[in-house]
Amino acid sequence: MLFARSYYRAEGIHQAMLARAFAGRFVLINPLRFRASDGLFAAAIAALLILARIQ
Amino acid sequence: MTPLIEVRDLSFRYDDGTRALDGINFTLHAGETVAVLGANGSGKTTFVLQLNGILQGEGSVTACGLPVTKENLAVIRAKIGMVFQDSDEQLFMPTVLEDVAFGPLNQGLSAEQAIQTARAALTQTGMDHAFDKAPYHLSAGEKRRVALAGVLAMKPEILVLDEPTTFLDPPAQRNLFHLLNELPQAKLIVTHHTRFAAALAKRAIFFEQGKLVADGPIEEIVRRFDWTYPAFAEADFRYSAQRRF
Numbered sequence: 001m002l003f004a005r006s007y008y009r010a011e012g013i014h015q016a017m018l019a020r021a022f023a024g025r026f027v028l029i030n031p032l033r034f035r036a037s038d039g040l041f042a043a044a045i046a047a048l049l050i051l052a053r054i055q
Numbered sequence: 056m057t058p059l060i061e062v063r064d065l066s067f068r069y070d071d072g073t074r075a076l077d078g079i080n081f082t083l084h085a086g087e088t089v090a091v092l093g094a095n096g097s098g099k100t101t102f103v104l105q106l107n108g109i110l111q112g113e114g115s116v117t118a119c120g121l122p123v124t125k126e127n128l129a130v131i132r133a134k135i136g137m138v139f140q141d142s143d144e145q146l147f148m149p150t151v152l153e154d155v156a157f158g159p160l161n162q163g164l165s166a167e168q169a170i171q172t173a174r175a176a177l178t179q180t181g182m183d184h185a186f187d188k189a190p191y192h193l194s195a196g197e198k199r200r201v202a203l204a205g206v207l208a209m210k211p212e213i214l215v216l217d218e219p220t221t222f223l224d225p226p227a228q229r230n231l232f233h234l235l236n237e238l239p240q241a242k243l244i245v246t247h248h249t250r251f252a253a254a255l256a257k258r259a260i261f262f263e264q265g266k267l268v269a270d271g272p273i274e275e276i277v278r279r280f281d282w283t284y285p286a287f288a289e290a291d292f293r294y295s296a297q298r299r300f
Contacts, residue, residue, distance in 0.1 A: 013145075015109050017147070022157075027160040028153075029160070
């Protein structure tokens, strides 16, 4: 039931996006770029996961 | 003058075989406001979703002189602005301003132009105090106004509003009425709130089990189908309290 509900919610959002001329490609006001901070974040998460795995 | 929307012999079946629309004929002219009435599940929402090609059935649908086909979808979706029943499904960006800019950006406007258009649209709907707020922190009335701004930012010629008054308190409904009343676009208003609809529309269409069974002056249709909410006298409440349903 939870799955069905999230499925229909996603479908509703998709319809709303289509109605506002969404064509499958996100155009953002501030395009996202990969920065040093993103690399650091990824490394930190990876380290955390490895640590959790070792213990 | 070519009509804004022309629907001929439109039928639609959902994938599970449910026949949702059956032989619909409908014409909408510029500047007209039409109320779309009918029971829950009678095909009102399914019908409006056909107009900009989100659902496609058999028959012909023409919007602003263009047949609703794959090549024309981008143009048609810019011309028909749709405000959905559930604002939570319509607002999906992290901030109000980004959400309203979503449509203009998809239309190919530059980031600067899109922001400008979004600001103007939000000012028009009285939401210029909430540019940087997260949409899910807003009240239902504010969400509806942001959703409407998101649509107005695309400069549509037709507004389709699906249950615009649901979840709104009386003052918010009044504000919505004044806002819509001042907009020059042709409007299709799907609603159960017949008094709200009658204040904006002279004409109504009525759906019954997927068929468009009536098209005419709204007062006449409301009377014919007895489509008003009961006044709920005190006696009615006592009755149901004793009965326990």
